[in-house]
Amino acid sequence: MNCLFGEGGCRVSFSSEVKQYLCEIKERKNCCHKSLLYGLLLPSRITKHSIVLKTEHKNVAALAEELITNLYPFKAVILEVNNGYELHVESSQDVDFILAELPLESDYINDKLFGCEHCIMVFIRGIFLSCGNVTTPEKSYHLEMIIGKKHIDSIKKQLSEVSFSPKRIIRGQSLSLYYKDSSRIEDFLAYIGATKHSLEVMNTKITKEMRNNINRLTNCETANIDKAVTAAAIQLEAIRKLDEQSEIGKLPPELKETALKRIEYPEMSLEEFRHMFVPEISKSGIYHRLQKIVAIADEIK
């Protein structure tokens, strides 16, 4: 479980942390406020009499509420519901007011609303806040935005225009635009303003890679040690057999010397063992001598 701290000892999810951070960024320009609200409200349920945005995150609902209060001469209401919060704009007059400016029902994105070069980024941040999710990098690399069929193509196009072309998958009644590549996720988070979390993804990736490399090396070393131990055990068993049959004395001198030294230094690697001879013998020389001893022992019944 991804639980480190927070209520009941649980870490607030990585996604919630990212959203909380993004909600605290203050935009200065009016055009950016509208673009952010446009992105935030795009996935909402719209009727003639209401606009309802459902979210698991109270700060996302609060941000939309604050933007509406600042931009329009009316207020929205936040209700606590099962699994989260709902932001309601309830009067048909207020709904008309918002829809006249933000074409939430249209299946295309009205980029004429984007008054400055910052607006597209803020709009995408709004979409991520409303319907995005990012997995904690310790677990896996996955960032997605679950979007209704109506807006999927236009949002995909918009993302592609800012070089964040996503992949697309069906999620029940909706569709999801997603990234699975850690570098894309880092770049996307940095782009929408979550630079701190972009760095966290990068650092976690580096830590994971280092840990994997260490594990790989350790496994490799362990495998080599296992091999050496197995080989040494076979050699000692052969020498014991020769000794029991009083065959050691009958071995050629260099094999006899090797067998006796192996009894003396049973746990040494070949590299260490070869230094026990005067003059020193090459590693392959020692290996072949021990192989010969094993072969001779094998011939004895």
Ligand SMILES: [Zn+2]
């Ligand atoms: Zn702007």
